[in-house]
Amino acid sequence: MTSERVNPPGLSPAKGFSHAVVATGTRVVFLAGQTALDGDGKVVGDTVPEQFERALANLLTALRAAGGTPADLARVTVYATDVADYRAHAPELGRIWRRLAGRDYPAMAVVGITRLWDEQALVELDGFAVLGRT
Numbered sequence: 516m517t518s519e520r521v522n523p524p525g526l527s528p529a530k531g532f533s534h535a536v537v538a539t540g541t542r543v544v545f546l547a548g549q550t551a552l553d554g555d556g557k558v559v560g561d562t563v564p565e566q567f568e569r570a571l572a573n574l575l576t577a578l579r580a581a582g583g584t585p586a587d588l589a590r591v592t593v594y595a596t597d598v599a600d601y602r603a604h605a606p607e608l609g610r611i612w613r614r615l616a617g618r619d620y621p622a623m624a625v626v627g628i629t630r631l632w633d634e635q636a637l638v639e640l641d642g643f644a645v646l647g648r649t
Contacts, residue, residue: 517538517539517540517647518536518537518538518539518586518587518589518619518645519536519537520533520535520536520619520620521533521534521535521536521537522534522535529620530609531605531608531609531612531620531623532620532621532622532623533620533621533622533623534622535622536589536590536621536622538589538645539645539647540587540645540646540647541646541647542582542645542646543643543644543645543646544578544581544582544583544587544643544644544645544646545643546574546577546578546581546641546642546643546644547577547641548594548639548640548641549570549571549573549574549577549639549640549641550566550569550570550573550631550632550633550636550638550639551565551566551567551568551569551570551573551636551637551638552569552573552633553569558633558635558636562604562637563595563597563600563601563604563608563637563638564604564607564608564611566636566637566638567593567604567608567611567638567640568611568615570638570639570640571611571612571615571616571640572615574591574640574641574642575615575616578644581644581646582646583644583646585615585616585617585619586617586619587644587645587646587647588616588619588621588642588643588644589621589622589642589643589644589645590621590622590623590642590643591621591622591623591640591641591642592623592624592625592626592640592641592642593623593624593625593626593638593639593640594625594626594628594631594638594639594640594641595625595626595627595628595637595638596627596628596629596630596631596636596637596638597627597637598625598627600637601625601638621642
């Protein structure tokens with residue numbers, strides 16, 4: 516994939532995301548929502564950072580299985596049951612993102628929701644990637 520991160524000067528500075536991503540490639544991979552489920556289908560972690568790390572790792576596992584890398588991510592949406600708690604942990608979540616996915620940020624949004632499928636889940640991530648090979 517080739518991608519261009521677009522962050523216009525007239526918008527607030529993009530920190531931990533890109534305002535727009537122009538992606539060119541040959542395959543689009545749609546990634547299902549991932550929470551902090553372990554291999555046995557149990558939610559692990561009691562805090563937003565713990566669950567975010569597992570959910571992101573799960574999303575990246577699915578992406579790699581489809582032939583992609585974190586740099587191929589064009590869009591990620593984070594669903595959070597408590598946006599204030601998510602915001603309070605933003606610096607730590609940013610460190611987790613950089614460690615697992617690097618600094619090529621996709622276009623992102625955080626959406627506050629009432630609850631997720633698994634009642635213990637605090638966050639869910641979904642997205643799509645554009646791969647440059649067939």
